[in-house]
Amino acid sequence: MDGTLDPNAARKAWLSVLAKADADAVGALWAETGLAPEHSVLRAPEIGAVMVRGRAGAVGAPFNMGEMTVTRASVRLATGEVGHGYVQGRGKDHARTAALVDALMQTDQAGVVEAGVLTPLRDAASTRRATRAAKAAATKVDFFTIARGED
């Protein structure tokens, strides 16, 4: 689907950032915001597994590779917004915080959460990615021809 036309694109993006972020970083940034919205727990944090799939030959029939650990949680704010957190690993606080962030992003607190939690996480992820890409680029082979066989 074209990302620009997807009505869920923004929510997908912040949920993905939260899922892949370091659990300690999420906890620290969340604590710094000082937010403690009143909420009820729809689903207490639960640790489980997701079967990761690949495709035969990268393009063919799907096959099961193996599982990964995932933790999920759901909350409802006192104002009614429902938030879901699905995060990699076994962090119960990570999943609960992700659900709260998801819920608050649907309220007028969105700006505070975006600036205090999501933007720093996005920045950290892109820095990490750029650093690895730069190290990989440094190991790129530049071929040069020593001598040609024909004249």
Added chain:
Amino acid sequence: MYVAVKGGEKAIDAAHAWLAEERRGPEDVAELSVDQIKEQLKLAVNRVMAEGSLYDPDLAALAIKQARGDMIEAIFLIRAYRTTLPRFGGSEPVDTDAMACDRRVSATFKDAPGGQVLGPTFDYTHRLLDFKLAADGETPKAAERAEEPAPKPHIMSFLDREDLIQPEPEGADTPPDLTREPLELPAARALRLQSLTRGDEGFVLGMAYSTQRGYARNHAFVAELRIGTCAVEMDIPELGFAIEIGEVELTECETVNQFQGSKTQPPQFTRGYGLVFGMSERKAISMALVDRALRWKELGEDNVGAPAQDEEFVLYHADNVQATGFLEHIKLPHYVDFQSELELIRKLRREAMDRVPNQEAAE
């Protein structure tokens, strides 16, 4: 006859206490932390995740510590833990085309778009012991080169465009899962790939090597080997759309193999495929070679009777947890079984001995 015996509890407790002490080793040596294992023995962690069939570096590192570095024991611990987890669902197939590559090499095309990227490889090292590591040597900093990451399309797609490579058939969205249903033969390719990706690295390597030495030779070239991270996306029912739920490091190997042709089909290259958790290129290449060998029937090849073509042999012996469980159980008490064998052999010997003098007497 089954006879229950009791006893040995004290001996077992003492053995386990000693195990814990031996695991820790001398106290004047600093204790190894799980984080140190996770960050500094990363390839061991990767192997435990791949064969334990659970991607969680913290757990794999803990398992290695608990198992005192015994990889199969660590894999066993992860498999046992895995069974305690509820399954939330299955992911979308990972898009390896979009992999953030740390490494990407091709043995078939020098000028692959996106370039040949070596990454943190052991290749081209001299395999000389580095005594600096034993003496707290300083670690050199990795070089960096600012560059817009170029797209790295699969090299195989270029052959595909020209119809030079056998196309990959589509399959069911929900593939069969050997952790849920018993593995029945003949196994679909999806099951073979699942079995190989979690199979024992040594076993799969040995099988792959046998094809190179001539047992079902299929002349593999590594068209592409890539290592890096891929996002894992899953459909979330309560949201009604898919989100990324994490990212995993993967090694993917695509081989291009000897071509096939028939009366109706012009000759085409064929392919083998390996995809493994973590940075595990020996395993990924091995998997691709064995995958290719097992495809003999669908590609219309002859069964030359090679072990790597025999899916029952390969798939039923690739799992090191199953293998070690059965192998090691023979060291556990079999006193009653053995007692009956002992009775039997004494009886047979008695009968044989009785016959010998009689025969002599008859002659």
